[in-house]
Amino acid sequence: MVQGFKMKTSEYSFTPFKGLKEALESKRYTFSKKDTIKNKSDEEIFLDAMADVREIKEFRKIFPKKPPMIKPSPVRKDDSLDILRQIVNGERKIRLSDTGEYIEWISPNMRKDIAWRLHQGDFSVQDYIDLHGMTLSEAEEALCLFFREAIKKRLFCVKVIHGRGLRSPRGPVLKEALKRWLQGSFKKWVLAYSTAKDCDGGLGATYLILKSNPSVSPLIKGRNKMGYRYRNR
Secondary structure, eight states, X not given: OOOSOOOOHHHHOOOTTTTHHHHHHHHOOOOOGGGOGGGSOHHHHHHHHTTTOOOOGGGGGOOOOOOOOOOOOOOOOXXXXXXXXXXXXXSSOOOGGGSTTOOEEEOTTBOTTHHHXXXXXXXXXXXXXXXXXXXXXXXXXXXXXXXXXXXXXTOOEEEEEOOOOTTOTXXXXXXXXXXXXXTTTTGGGEEEEEEOOGGGTGGGEEEEEESSOGGGGGGBTTBOTTXXXXXXX
């Protein structure tokens, strides 16, 4: 062992972190009250965040698409006032079939156009009965006798005059009763009925087609003009 040998510190010692403390101290940043986020407004915070944002010039040439043009729907002319004026001036007739007083019915085995043809007056009226001035019981009894006689005579088309009840405080009592009877006790004798045409009683009268006449055969579904039944192919 060598005694008395002493290494010189200045020539042989290695201290790589010497001066690190001084360097860190020099880089330390102390926040002032002005730099705290708490004292900044939302707008200032946003401006700070966007400080390094730069515009992309290429995007200047990109234009947003225009929304499609929506054409306004054409304004439809309201003709209701013109129609009303024509009706008031007598230039246009009211279609009875468009009113609430119009009535019609056909038996299920009858052709669908029969009710309209009946209303138009395509079938000649062979007899009629006037119920004006009768009570309900009198009118029902008179109708029963009328239908029986008409069927005996094999009449095809008849007319019942019942009125509209315009002067009655209870309204068209006879007309409403007739509708009930035609769907009840008298239904067995009737194939179709419809409001009479305007010049033949209009809403105050009703045309009826009776069952017993052979002339109804061509009007029934599935029969030809000679009255023989056939099948649709």
